[in-house]
Amino acid sequence: MAISHPAIWGAALAAVLLGAAAEAKTLTVSPGPDAQERVQTALLDAKPGDVVSLEAGTFAFTDGLSLDIDNVTVTGAGQGKTVLSFAGQKGAGEGLLITSDGVTVRDLTMQDSKGDGIKSKGADRISFVALTVEWTGGPKETNGAYGVYPVSSTNVLIDKVTVRGASDAGIYVGQSKNIIVRNSRAEFNVAGIEIENSTDADVFDNVATHNTGGILVFDLPGLPVMGGHSTRIFRNQVVDNDTPNFAPKGNIVANVPMGVGVMLMANRDVHVFENEISGNQTSAVMLVSYSRAFDDKAYNPLPRDIVVRDNRIGRNGWLPSLPGGKMLAQAMGGAVPPVLWDGITSYPGIEGPAPRLYVKDGPVLNLNLAKPGEVEGAKPTVTATLGTPGLPERAAVVLPGSQDKPAS
Template sequence: MQKSVKILHQARQRLTGIVASMALFSLSLLVTACEEEFFSELDWLRPDIIVTAGSSIQAAVDAAAPGDMILIKPGLYREAILVDKPNITLRGSGGVVIENPGGKEDGIRVTANGDGFELYHVTLRDFEENGVIMIRADDYVLSHVTTVNCGEYGLFPIASSHGLIEYCIASGHTDSGIYIGQCEDTEMYHNKTFENVIGLEIENCSKVVASYNQSYNNAAGVLIILLPGLRVTTSSDILFTKNKVFDNNHVNFSEPGGGFENYVPSGSGVLVVGTDNTRLEQNKVMGNNFLGIAVVSTTLLGGLAGMPDEAFETIEPNPDGVRVVNNVVKNNGAAPPTLPIPVPGVDLFWDGSGEDNCWRNNNYGSSYPATLPICPD
């Protein structure tokens, strides 16, 4: 009887071992399959070309096929880059600095052939005109890009739609740190602009969302504007929400003989100039010496620039359908500048132009006029 029990126990042990081995083997197969599936999902992160310090990013772009991802290793790259083919991705891997080698206007220039361009984790500095300029290049991403002292503009997409600009930093530009012009369907999140003439500018654009950005120590924090004389003659459907715009009291250091940037008053927080269906909600706008949030006609800024009335015939210059709701707009207007057109320094300003503009539930200390139209619930 005891011998039979021992034989049965040994058989059970062998069977348990076999089952355990089969289970481990099955688990191993499952893990291997999951690993293969996992890494196959990361194929898009595997670079097609790797650039190391001492070699050329431009040479890699020239060698790349449309759709390639170029990984840039840490280092200082003294060159300007032209992207003239679609779906190229440049991805820095920490500590990538692209510096003007001397006499170059643009750090990275993307042409109309460069749809689908993506740029990640690089710093550009000391170019003469622009850090990154994109002309009619749609479906782009600019992420974790820093531009320092790159002439007029840090990031400069123009006539480039379906874009995302996120976690970028721009400082030291004589026009705008981050600018989008004549663009549609653009999103701007978590960016930081400081020590520019204009921190963040949205010019003649539609269908734009700008959220969680910070703009400080510029001459003007944010400019949302419709200007005459451009191919696109309307601007509407802009959502500006949950941003921080504060202490924009830097001297206007734009280059003499420039454009409207020469006439943007120092001490301005958020200027909404002539755009329609613009909504400003849950922003904090504080400590700007001239204006907190201003809603005005393009002709007002044009008047500061000395432009004649006929200059505005190509656009409808008055803001319509602007909503200013649930913002904190405090401690603005302490030291307004002396202007050819008298404008008081206040938290909330409206020049009376346009139709269907309204304000509601803002935390503010001063306004002009003293009573502003109230938005319906």
């Protein structure tokens, strides 16, 4: 006889779900010999819903780790308590590469990976919570490029993360969508926090300090995903970014001047508000165009639909790391204005209206460049503000409810 009563169907479904939940298990791994094999085996053997628990102590690895199972949590005993050391890593890959959905990595420290620290690629619902990623030898060109690095991912949460020593960006989110970066600290990196070629990002309640540049929002040509837009940067402390640029030559961030607070390049619909920005010798905020050659006619190298308002701006711009920066600061009474804009409003082959910019937190130094990077003949001017209000506010980013639980 067929079962057709809704209550019976509901009971049967509940039994199946409870049975699946009961099957979830914790795979516990302790430090010691053969840590590489034992941890990687746990990551390979995990089933959806399982927890891979790494006990307190130092795990020494000679190669990177990988995870491709959905809905797995990798947890340690706490930052500084569970330490994953890649000082003996023989290859140049990531410390941990994640290519599955619904993964959380939390409560551990990763040190000295030869390549990037923790990377997710093509993942949905990826969470990095209460992590430290660091290169213990301090800022060096030979350090890994990125500390925490979700790319081509959706529904990204980065919460209570600390990154030190990345030779490109400490916290980097690239070609991704629906992103929250909060309660985190980036220090002694080239770029502290970078959102690149991504859509719908909220970056708030973070500290970016002692980097070359504090918080960067870029859009670059030649990538599978372009047209980055819709980022909010708010309630952050962007202070004392004073580390000389140590990025390998040729990297785009190798051009970031030392001492930039917030830098927006070739991106659209970016709102910067209610941040504390001080102690940055080049500029509190820079609005610049992409300055390298590119072939893609769909790419727009200009920053546009930008809002800078209601920030607490302290001392910045006393010694800009720009051509002629020292003389420019002296000519302006010892420091350049807090907001620096290259002044470029059009680009050959790019159609459309001039970029809309609203900068309330002036004065603004307009470099009046003819085109990106061309400073000869430019005549800088200063305005109290730039543009007029009217650009619409961005809505808050919302992550799936099961993912966005407050970090303990």
